[in-house]
Amino acid sequence: MKSGRKRLKSIFCLIALFVLVIAGCSNKESTGTANENTKKGAMESYGVGDTFKASEExxxxxxxxxxxxxxxxxxxxxxxxxxxxxxxxxxxxxxxxxxxxxxxxxxxxxxxxxxxxxxxxxxxxxxxxxxxxxxxxxxxxxxxxxxxxxxxxxxxxxxxxxxxxxxxxxxxxxxxxxxVWPDYTLIIRTDIFEKHNIAIPTTWDELYVAMKKLKELYPDVTPFSDRFLFDSTLNIAATGFGTKAGWGYGNGLTYDESADEFIYSATTNEYKELLTYFNKLVSEGLLDKESFTQEDDQAIQKFVTGKSFIINGNSQTVILHRNDMDKTLGKDNYSISKITVPGGPAGQLMSGSxxxxxxxxxxxxxxxxxxxxxxxxxxxxxxxxxxxxxxxxxxxxxxxxxxxxxxxxxxxxxxxxxxxxxxxxxxxxxxxxxxxxxxxxTTDLLQSMMSEEEIKFQDDMAKVKTTIPAEPPIPFSMEDREKVTLLNTPLKDYSVQNTLKFIIGDRDLKEFDAFVKELEGQGLQQYLDLANKTYKEYKESK
Structure with a gap:
C-alpha cells in the first residue's frame, strides 16, 4: 500500500508540474499577446521631435x-x-x-x-x-x-x-x-497714482501708505475693492509674509526647513501678521469689506466706474477691464496696469510651481x-x-x-x-x-502670446523676486488619506472662517491665541503628527 501511494503521489506531482509549465507558457503567451494587442495604430519609431500620426485611424x-x-x-x-x-x-x-x-x-x-x-x-x-x-x-x-x-x-x-x-x-x-509663470497680482489706476505723484508701491507697507493718501484725496472712494472673494490677494500676499493663505492655503501645511517638519500655517506668527495687516486696511476704510462676499461683477463694476482704484486680476482681466472702461470712463480718461506683486516682511518672494x-x-x-x-x-x-x-x-x-x-x-x-x-x-x-x-x-512659446506689457511684468517679477523652493511631498497611504480628510476638512473650514472674521473685525486679533487653542481642540496635533510621520518615512525611504 505504501509503495502504491508513493507511485500515485509521484504521478500527481508530475501532473501538477506539467500543469504549472503549461500555465506558465500560457501566461507568457497571453502577456505577449496582450502587449501586442495594445500597439494598434502606434508608430513603430517615435521619439523626441517626431510628429505623431497613428498608423491606423x-x-x-x-x-x-x-x-x-x-x-x-x-x-x-x-x-x-x-x-x-x-x-x-x-x-x-x-x-x-x-x-x-x-x-x-x-x-x-x-x-x-x-x-x-x-x-x-x-x-x-x-x-x-x-x-x-x-x-x-x-x-x-x-x-x-x-x-x-x-x-x-x-x-x-x-x-x-x-x-x-x-x-x-x-x-x-x-x-x-x-x-515659473506668475500671473495674478494687483491692477491699479496708474493715472490716479501719477496725477497725485504717488509712487507705484513695491511692498505691502508702501501700498498702505499709498491708499492712505488716496483716501485723503477721495474720501468717498474705498481705494481697494476686490474680486475672487479676496482669495487671490491673500494667496499672492501670503508668500511675502512667509505663509500660505487664500487660493494657496491647500492642505494648511507649511514646510519649516529649519525644523525639517511641517507646521500648520494658520497657527503661525506670520499668519497673524498677515491678518493684522489686512485688518488694518479694513478698519481704516482702505479695503472694502464687501471684497470677501461680493460677486466678481460687483467688484469689477466698482473698478471700471471709478468707485475703486485697485483690484486683483491677471493678464486677461486687465484687457477686459480696459474694454469696459473705454465705455464707462472714455478711452482717454484713464490708465490701468498690473504691478509687480508687493513684497512683505519675509522679503520679495514668489511662490509657484x-x-x-x-x-x-x-x-x-x-x-x-x-x-x-x-x-x-x-x-x-x-x-x-x-x-x-x-x-x-x-x-x-x-x-x-x-x-x-x-x-x-x-x-x-x-x-x-x-x-x-x-x-x-x-x-x-x-x-x-x-x-x-x-x-x-517653453518660455518663448508662453511669451509669444503675451503683450509687451505682460512680458515686462514677467521680466520685472523675475528681476525682483526670489522663487521659494518646492516643498517636499507628503505621500499619505490609502488608509491614512481618509483620516487626513476627516482631520483636515474641519481644520481648514474653521481656519478660513476665522481668517475672514479677524480681517473684517468680527473677531478681535487679541483672540488669535485662543483661535490656535480651538484648532488644537479639533485634532490639529493628530493631523500634524500624521503628516510629519508620513514625511519622515518618505524621506527615510529615499
Whole structure:
C-alpha cells in the first residue's frame, strides 16, 4: 500500500508540474499577446521631435471643460486638424466649466469617464487613486519621449516627485512650464497714482501708505475693492509674509526647513501678521469689506466706474477691464496696469510651481488595443514643441504666420488683444488656446502670446523676486488619506472662517491665541503628527 501511494503521489506531482509549465507558457503567451494587442495604430519609431500620426485611424473619448466665453463648437478647425494630422478623432464629453470638478468625480466614480481626463490640477488626482480607476502613468513614461525629455531638460524631477503617491507612483501627467509663470497680482489706476505723484508701491507697507493718501484725496472712494472673494490677494500676499493663505492655503501645511517638519500655517506668527495687516486696511476704510462676499461683477463694476482704484486680476482681466472702461470712463480718461506683486516682511518672494493642470488617464485605457498610440498622441499634443504650438496658435498660414521664429496672428484673427483689428477670435472661431490642450511649454512659446506689457511684468517679477523652493511631498497611504480628510476638512473650514472674521473685525486679533487653542481642540496635533510621520518615512525611504 505504501509503495502504491508513493507511485500515485509521484504521478500527481508530475501532473501538477506539467500543469504549472503549461500555465506558465500560457501566461507568457497571453502577456505577449496582450502587449501586442495594445500597439494598434502606434508608430513603430517615435521619439523626441517626431510628429505623431497613428498608423491606423481611431477614436479617442476625452472629457472637455466648456468655457462659456468661447463655447464648444463641433466644426472648429481644431478638431478637423487634429484628425488630419494625427489620424485621431477626438470624441469629447462636454461638461460646463462651472460643473467640471463635480461632474468629473461623478463620471470617474461611476466608471463612465472618457479615457482622457484633462484639466486636472496637481493634487486633484489623489482622490481617485485608491479606487484604481486612474492609470499609474509613471509606469509608462518610457512610451512618452517628449514628456520625459522636458522633465530631464528642465530639471523638473523634484517637482514631479511631489506628485508621487505612497506607492511611489504618480497618476497625473501635469502640464510642464520651463519657468515659473506668475500671473495674478494687483491692477491699479496708474493715472490716479501719477496725477497725485504717488509712487507705484513695491511692498505691502508702501501700498498702505499709498491708499492712505488716496483716501485723503477721495474720501468717498474705498481705494481697494476686490474680486475672487479676496482669495487671490491673500494667496499672492501670503508668500511675502512667509505663509500660505487664500487660493494657496491647500492642505494648511507649511514646510519649516529649519525644523525639517511641517507646521500648520494658520497657527503661525506670520499668519497673524498677515491678518493684522489686512485688518488694518479694513478698519481704516482702505479695503472694502464687501471684497470677501461680493460677486466678481460687483467688484469689477466698482473698478471700471471709478468707485475703486485697485483690484486683483491677471493678464486677461486687465484687457477686459480696459474694454469696459473705454465705455464707462472714455478711452482717454484713464490708465490701468498690473504691478509687480508687493513684497512683505519675509522679503520679495514668489511662490509657484512649474507644474500646471494636466491629464489623468482612465485605467480602462490600458485595455485598449490603441493604448500605445494613445500615449504617443497625448505625448505629442501636450508635450512636444510642435503640438503645444499647434494647441496655442493653430495652423500656420491659416491662423498665424511664423518668420524667423516670430509668430504673428493673421490679419483677421485676434486673441486677447494681440491683434485688435482681427474680427475672428482664435478661441471662439477656431478652438485654439482654449485651455483644455494649451497649457505648458517653453518660455518663448508662453511669451509669444503675451503683450509687451505682460512680458515686462514677467521680466520685472523675475528681476525682483526670489522663487521659494518646492516643498517636499507628503505621500499619505490609502488608509491614512481618509483620516487626513476627516482631520483636515474641519481644520481648514474653521481656519478660513476665522481668517475672514479677524480681517473684517468680527473677531478681535487679541483672540488669535485662543483661535490656535480651538484648532488644537479639533485634532490639529493628530493631523500634524500624521503628516510629519508620513514625511519622515518618505524621506527615510529615499
Amino acid at each position: 481611431f477614436e479617442l473619448p476625452i472629457l472637455y471643460s466648456d468655457q462659456p466665453t468661447y463655447p464648444y463648437k463641433e466644426n472648429w478647425l481644431l478638431w478637423e486638424k487634429i484628425k488630419e494630422m494625427t489620424n485621431v478623432s477626438l470624441k469629447p464629453t462636454i461638461v460646463p466649466m462651472s460643473d467640471y470638478t463635480q461632474k468629473r468625480s461623478l463620471l470617474i466614480s461611476s466608471g463612465d469617464a472618457p479615457l482622457i481626463i484633462p484639466k486636472t490640477y496637481p493634487g486633484e488626482e489623489s482622490a481617485f487613486v485608491s479606487s484604481g480607476t486612474i492609470l499609474p502613468i509613471s509606469d509608462y513614461i518610457d512610451k512618452m519621449p517628449h514628456f520625459k525629455d522636458k522633465i530631464e531638460k528642465w530639471q523638473l524631477e523634484d517637482e514631479l516627485e511631489g506628485l508621487r503617491q505612497n506607492d511611489g507612483k504618480f497618476y497625473l501627467l501635469p502640464g510642464l512650464h520651463e519657468e 512649474r507644474l500646471e493642470n494636466g491629464v489623468m488617464i482612465s485605467s480602462k485605457a490600458k485595455e485598449s488595443e490603441n493604448f500605445d498610440a494613445i500615449l504617443q498622441f497625448i505625448d505629442w499634443l501636450y508635450y512636444s514643441d510642435e503640438g503645444q504650438e499647434f494647441a496655442k496658435w493653430g495652423v500656420e498660414g491659416t491662423t498665424f504666420t511664423k518668420t524667423d521664429g516670430v509668430r504673428k496672428l493673421v490679419d483677421d484673427v485676434n486673441y486677447n488683444g494681440l491683434n485688435p483689428a482681427g474680427t475672428k477670435d482664435l478661441r471662439t472661431e477656431f478652438g485654439f488656446s482654449g485651455g483644455v490642450f494649451a497649457y505648458g511649454g
